[in-house]
Amino acid sequence: MKTERLIDRLTRLERQIRAFKExxxxxxxxxxxxxxxxxxxxxxxxxxxxxxxxxxxxxxAGSPKRAKWLAEEAQKAQPVSRRELLRGRGKDDATS
Numbered sequence: 001m002k003t004e005r006l007i008d009r010l011t012r013l014e015r016q017i018r019a020f021k022e023x024x025x026x027x028x029x030x031x032x033x034x035x036x037x038x039x040x041x042x043x044x045x046x047x048x049x050x051x052x053x054x055x056x057x058x059x060x061a062g063s064p065k066r067a068k069w070l071a072e073e074a075q076k077a078q079p080v081s082r083r084e085l086l087r088g089r090g091k092d093d094a095t096s
Contacts, residue, residue, distance in 0.1 A: 060066050
């Protein structure tokens with residue numbers, strides 16, 4: 001009897017996952033259609049200009065996370081005294 005119950009539960013779960021997959025596929029298609037409509041309303045010059053600009057530049061170049069990472073990498077490249085090495089680097093460590 002337990003085996004039958006497990007089979008029923010597995011069957012129901014498979015149906016739910018298939019339905020979930022179809023639902024999200026339909027919703028994603030609706031979103032893509034809306035984006036295509038918005039792009040067509042912008043006019044023909046906007047879609048042509050966007051790919052050429054984005055292909056030549058890094059989209060993360062102006063990212064705050066990238067700027068922080070670059071600053072950390074620059075700080076790592078600087079020479080470190082023994083005191084800084086043993087106590088730890090950074091502005092927070094300098095006050096203690």
